Amino acid sequence: EVQLVESGGGLAQPGESLRLSCAGSGFTFSSYGMNWVRQAPGKGLEWLSYISDGSSNMYYADSVKGRFTVSRDNARNSLYLQMNSLRAEDTAVYYCARSANLAVWGQGTMVTVSS
Amino acid sequence: DIQMTQSPSSLSASVGDRVTITCRASQGISNSLAWFQQKPGKAPKSLIYGASTLQSGVPSKFSGSGSGTDFTLIISSLQPEDFATYFCQQYNTYPYTFGQGTKLE
Numbered sequence: 001e002v003q004l005v006e007s008g009g010g011l012a013q014p015g016e017s018l019r020l021s022c023a024g025s026g027f028t029f030s031s032y033g034m035n036w037v038r039q040a041p042g043k044g045l046e047w048l049s050y051i052s053d054g055s056s057n058m059y060y061a062d063s064v065k066g067r068f069t070v071s072r073d074n075a076r077n078s079l080y081l082q083m084n085s086l087r088a089e090d091t092a093v094y095y096c097a098r099s100a101n102l103a104v105w106g107q108g109t110m111v112t113v114s115s
Numbered sequence: 116d117i118q119m120t121q122s123p124s125s126l127s128a129s130v131g132d133r134v135t136i137t138c139r140a141s142q143g144i145s146n147s148l149a150w151f152q153q154k155p156g157k158a159p160k161s162l163i164y165g166a167s168t169l170q171s172g173v174p175s176k177f178s179g180s181g182s183g184t185d186f187t188l189i190i191s192s193l194q195p196e197d198f199a200t201y202f203c204q205q206y207n208t209y210p211y212t213f214g215q216g217t218k219l220e
Contacts, residue, residue: 035211045151045159045202047211059209100206101149101164108158 002026002104004096009109012086016113022079022096022106030054030074032099036081038092039108046092049081050100064090086113117141117205121214128219132193136217138186138203147207150179150188153216154199162201163188190219 008020022034036048049070050059058070069082079096093108118141128134138148146166151159161170163179166186176191190197203214 044216045204045213047204047213050209050211061210095158100147100211101161102151102159102204102206103161103164103170105158105160 002098004098004104004106006094006096006106006109009094009111011112011114013115014087014113016086017082017084018086018111020081020083020094020096020109020111022081024077024079024098027098027104029077034070034072034079034099035097035102036068036070036079037095037097037102037105038090038111039095040089040092043092048094051079083111086111088113116210117144117208117212119203119205119212119214121201121203121217123217124215125218125220128193128198130193130195133189133191134193134219136188136190136201136203136219138181138188138214140184140186140205143183144205144207146182147205148179148181148186149204149206150177151202151204152197152199153202159202193219 003025005023012018033052035050048061051070067085071080091113095108096106098104120139148166150163153159162173167179178189180187200216200218202216
């Protein structure tokens with residue numbers, strides 16, 4: 001079964017950092033570009049970042065550029081999102097999703113930024 | 116950035132109805148358009164990619180069409196499990212962008 005499982009969410013204070021992880025299984029992880037997408041409570045979907053299969057290309061939304069960094073470890077079938085300088089507006093459920101057309105999604109991990 | 120405008124934002128329908136949701140891109144995106152279904156508290160589920168190709172396992176009552184700037188999702192013969200929020204997304208150009216969603220109720 002193709003599966004993505006996010007972890008690492010939780011409560012952080014403004015200015016702090018968190019690192020999210022996404023574990024892939026049931027498919028050849030190293031063959032796919034991967035994305036991070038978030039959804040603030042009661043709001044729509046916001047694409048955040050993409051990393052190509054071999055990590056040669058990375059793209060970011062302006063809202064997180066310079067604060068968030070996407071990376072992956074194909075040997076561990078894992079995707080990461082390092083989130084620095086967190087703000088209240090980063091409070092959301094964070095999803096990882098496979099390939100440009102977001103064919104497969106994880107269940108999400110909640111990040112709350114609050115003092 | 117490419118703006119994706121969905122209409123309507125909400126839609127009242129009944130079991131057995133056929134409904135149409137539209138998505139318009141602010142500039143041409145060829146056929147790089149996907150549709151998703153999301154139920155409360157759940158992750159989005161991919162329905163269609165390439166504007167008209169059904170994801171594996173998605174029933175044929177869902178259909179998509181369009182190219183360039185105008186796209187359509189049609190759901191025929193609504194069933195109770197189809198009442199959800201639907202989003203479109205363009206993946207032609209970074210940053211990828213989503214429509215604001217259509218809540219089917």
